Amino acid sequence: MKSTTTTSIALGFFASLILTLLSYGAVVKHWFSGTALVSAILAFAVVELVVQLYFFFDLGDGASRRWKLGAFAFTLGSVLIVIVGSVWIMSHLNYNMMASPDLMNTYIQSQQGF
């Protein structure tokens, strides 16, 4: 927001409050389940991020603002690559490193349990 006013702060506050309560409710009251719930939680968090960026952050005017948003866009790209990339690679790694059922049985028997 160009310059924060009491109105914008109040709006940001209530929007954040509602979004937090919605995601809390979704988990505790089981409004969704499985992948839908995970997506809902992340979606609420992202929306709250945008809301807070818009209402709370004083990004300045003109060129300065554009530079900050540009740096932020680049950082977001890096963040997504780091997080999504790590989770993707590690889950594939776990799967690929898993022994075959035969081998697992042999191992369990030789160890007499895990």
Place this chain on the structure above:
Amino acid sequence: MSTDARAETAAFGFWVYLMTDLIMFAVLFATFLVLRTGTFGGPTPADLNLGGALAETFVLLASSVSCSLAMIEVRRKRAERAIAWFGVTFAFGAGFLALELSEFASLLAAGNGPGQSAFLSAFFTLVGTHGLHITIGLLWIAVSIVMLKVRGLTEHVVSILQRLDLFWHFLDLVWIFIFAVVYLLGHAM
């Protein structure tokens, strides 16, 4: 460089620092997401206190609001009111830290320290790093209040306060994701 241009450069420089901090937190988040299932028979994310985390979220949100209100007073050149709102921000921030430290203390008392499992290591590192940032922020708020009292609203002081404002909102943003990824996701999966 004019003082205006200098202040703008300082603000942008601080923003770039915040971006690097964001990348650091991203790495800690990635580590947490990968290690969250490594519970080694100990507590899982579902065993974390969700209600306590919700309370922490509200407290930090309140401190973010009071910080913005303080900056409005700074812009209106009302030093006394700004000091009051920064005091409120400090109080909420300290409350958040107290809640978080009590959660850590109860985990440690039960023998569930950061060395006990991969999940706990990642948890303590991610949440602990955020808590460390909050602690530094509280120190910064305290010093800023003193600076305001002693020097008043000079351009230099205002520039510092603007950066503090950015820092504090940034910490609230990171917490939103900690709450979602650590606590909510923990109780969802």
